Amino acid sequence: MQFEFAGAFAVADGRYLAREDGEEGRQQVLVTETLGAPPPPGRRRRRPRSTADAPEPSSLPMARVTAVRAFQPYDDEQEAERWLEEAAGDEGLVEEAAVEGIDLLNRALHAQATASADPHVHEVAAASAIAARIGYGSGEEVAEGRFTKAYEVDLRRVASRARRKADELRPQERVAAILGGREQLDACETLLLRARVDIDAGRPREAALQLRVGLEALLAELPEALKDPGHEGDIASLQERRSAAGEAANLALKGDLDAERQEDIRELLELCERVLRRRRILGGG
Secondary structure, X not given: OEEEEEEOOOXXXXXXXXXXXXXXXXXXXXXXXXXXXXXXXXXXXXXXXXXXXXXXXXXXXXXXXXXXXXXXXXXXXXXXXXXXXHHHOOHHHHHHHHHHHHHHHHHHHHHXXXXXXOOOOOOOOHHHOXXXXXXEOOHHHHHOOOOOEEEEOOHHHHOOHHHHHHHHOOHHHHHHHHHOOOOOOOHHHXXXXXXXXXXXXXXXXXXXXXXXXXXXXXXXXXXXXXXXXXXXXXXXXXXXXXXXXXXXXXXXXXXXXXXXXXXXXXXHHHHHHHXXXXXXXXXXX
16 A cells, blocks of 8 residues: 655655564565655755745645555466455455555554654544555565556545544534633543554553543543433443453553453443543533
8 A cells, every 4th residue: 555645754764674573473564755855954044034925835745655565475466466456446455455554654653753752743544645556566666665556546435433433523613612712621532542542553551551541530520421321321330340441551561461451441442432422422522
C-alpha cells in the first residue's frame, strides 16, 4: 500500500526494515519520502515584510509512504497480478492492506515520538490520506516507492467503525461548544482516548496503564452524569471490575500481558467508551 499525506512527516526520508517478532518474525519495509519540500531557509535572518492583503497560500510538501509486504513474495509477476486484480476489486482486501500499512506507519511514528521525546508527533488514520494505491513491484521498485502495476483506491469508504460512530455523533457541534466555553472536556475522555490509540496500535501494556487512570477518572467524574438505567448499570459494572484494571496495570509494569489480560483490557475499555458514547448522545456532552 502507498499513501500520500499533506505536509511532511516527522520520520526522516528513507527505507526502514520492520520485524514483528525479532529476527525470525515476518518482515515489512517502510519507505518514506517527502515531495515538493521547500528549500531550507538561508542562514541570513530576513526582516519581516508588511502586507496589506492576505497572501496567496503557501504550497505544502507531500509525504509519500509505501508499506511493503516483504514477508509475502510471489513466485512470478503473473501471480502478483492475479492478486492485485482480486484485491483491487474487493473492499475487504483493500481494507486489510490499508490497515496493515497504516499500522506499520504508526509504529514508526510512535517510535519517532518516543526516540525524540516529542509528544507532538501523532499517529494517523488511513482516511486522512489524500491519495492511496495498492500494487506490486520488484524489490528494487518498491524499495524506491514505485510499482510495476498499481490501482488508486478510495480509502474514504474504508473508514473504521469508530470513525463512522464519531461522524454520527456530530462532533463539530461539541467542538464549537468546547471552544465557546459552554462545555468542558473531562479528564477521563483524554485518558481513555489514549488507551484506545495504544490498544489499536498493539501496545497492550501502555493501554493497561492508561486504562487504569482513565477508568478511575471516569468513576470520579461521571458516576451520576445520567439518570438512565443503562448508565447506572455500566457504572456499577465498572465499579465491580476496577480491580481487574488495576491488576492488569500492575502486571504491565512487569512485562507483557497474556491473551486473557489483553481481552480484559479491551472489554473494560469498550465499556468505558460505551459510557462516554451514551453520555454524548443522551446528555449532549
